[in-house]
Amino acid sequence: MDPEQAKKSYATDEVALRAKQLYEHEIRERVEPEHSGRYLVVDVESGDYEIANEALVATRALRGRRPAAVTYLMRVGRLAAYRLGGCILTVRP
Numbered sequence: 001m002d003p004e005q006a007k008k009s010y011a012t013d014e015v016a017l018r019a020k021q022l023y024e025h026e027i028r029e030r031v032e033p034e035h036s037g038r039y040l041v042v043d044v045e046s047g048d049y050e051i052a053n054e055a056l057v058a059t060r061a062l063r064g065r066r067p068a069a070v071t072y073l074m075r076v077g078r079l080a081a082y083r084l085g086g087c088i089l090t091v092r093p
Contacts, residue, residue: 008045010070018044019072036077043069055081 010018019042026047031040035051041058042049043066050065052058055073062069075081 008070010044015044015070015072019074022047022049023074031076033077038076039073039081040076041071041073043071045070051076 022042022044023040027040027042027049031051038051038053039055039058040049040051041055041062043062046066046069048062048066048069050058050062052061059071059073062071073081
């Protein structure tokens with residue numbers, strides 16, 4: 001079986017934790033503040049990521065390169081990708 005097709009199984013919180021670690025340690029300094037507010041989807045296994053103005057566009061672009069990616073969606077410089085009411089807070093280092 002192709003290694004790209006042999007997906008490892010992750011708990012949801014494991015995916016989130018790994019994605020946040022990758023963002024903080026490897027991605028953040030490359031994308032903030034230039035891409036603030038844009039969607040970023042990251043493959044938690046490879047660290048590869050894609051940025052776009054729309055979540056679906058970013059996801060499709062990353063999956064085009066990595067069809068078996070284990071992905072996590074976030075917004076650059078924000079606490080969450082989406083919100084329900086309230087206001088958006090900007091994360092400051």
